[in-house]
Amino acid sequence: MGRPKEFEPDVVVAKAMDAFWTGGYAGTSPADLAEATGVGKGSLYHAFGSKRELFDKALDLYGRAGSEITEAYLNEPGTAKERIRAYLAFLVDTDLDGPVRRGCLAANTALELGGRDPEATESVRRMTDRTIELLAERLRRGQRDGDVAPDVDADAQAHLLMNTIVGLRVMARTHDGPVLHQIIETALSGF
Amino acid sequence: MGRPKEFEPDVVVAKAMDAFWTGGYAGTSPADLAEATGVGKGSLYHAFGSKRELFDKALDLYGRAGSEITEAYLNEPGTAKERIRAYLAFLVDTDLDGPVRRGCLAANTALELGGRDPEATESVRRMTDRTIELLAERLRRGQRDGDVAPDVDADAQAHLLMNTIVGLRVMARTHDGPVLHQIIETALSGF
């Protein structure tokens, strides 16, 4: 009963995620969020409590969506190196196209709130660790399939790859495609 | 003539750099800057024009200081790999100790203003490129000294190392020492 909601909460969170992604946490005002979602400021507060809680939901959505994309890319047919190359190239290319170079919401958040804000830090850490796990699994599968040398330390390489991804997504703010793709190739020559 | 300044501009810029480093650009208010520098708000505006101009000077100082540290580390006696390892370890360790995990001012700025603010973006890009150059030079010297294999592409490795550094300084916000040092070791095994 009661007056029905005039919006789909999931859709609003997705739109808010986009706004935060583009503008950063501090850089996105309640007014911006109202504009981006098409929902009145008051309604947003009624539905989500605070800007911060809405951001948490947005970050959560980002993590789940990112995880799905990672799995999808790594599970397509091909060798471990081919699939990881395709995944990194995808990340860099989507960072670069589009009029605003917004990078990675998780990395952005890590730098904007990391260290200061325990909850956001923890959320980003979980996201990162999940990706590391997926990469390590894919490398081990490559070893079983025979396309990755057995003496490669899958776990260590996965950590380095994750670190490389983070670096790429920051450098996408300041450097151009060819440089970034060259970095990808050099990184892949490590295993 | 006229009333003499009651502060050393260079010292004030250094203190402002510290404040911006800890709090971010948007997160550091004129009041914070006045407190951090010990100079009144009005005087700061009188001397530097705007928060933004003061930030530019702070970023510039950061770049010059960083460049000196890089040169110092790479030029100590030792092989290229030893010196680069020491340099990366130094960066990670200084990121980690101290009560606030503030990471790297340049990387923070790249993510906070990069893409949106052309001048800041350019400044960060110059800083990055300078470091890449220093790393590449050190690798080439290693090849001349015989401690780096001649088939290593010094330029490509330097780019990858720079990318690794950026990644490390972001991950220092969310991850712990052992993980980061393991990443350094894995990265160094690439050449």
Place this chain on the structure above:
DNA sequence: GTGATTTTTGACTTCTAGTTCAAAAATCGT
């Protein structure tokens, strides 16, 4: 000391962020 010049001080202004709230609107059960 006087005047010219520059710096300091702190009050003041304007603007916006983030949030709250009271009243109106929309729905359901009966």
Place this chain on the structure above:
DNA sequence: ACGATTTTTGAACTAGAAGTCAAAAATCAC
């Protein structure tokens, strides 16, 4: 159609950010 419940709306509020300004203070040249 009424009351209960929930949502929307827009105004209102508080706090703080960024910047401005006039007056006081400190120096030097003369």
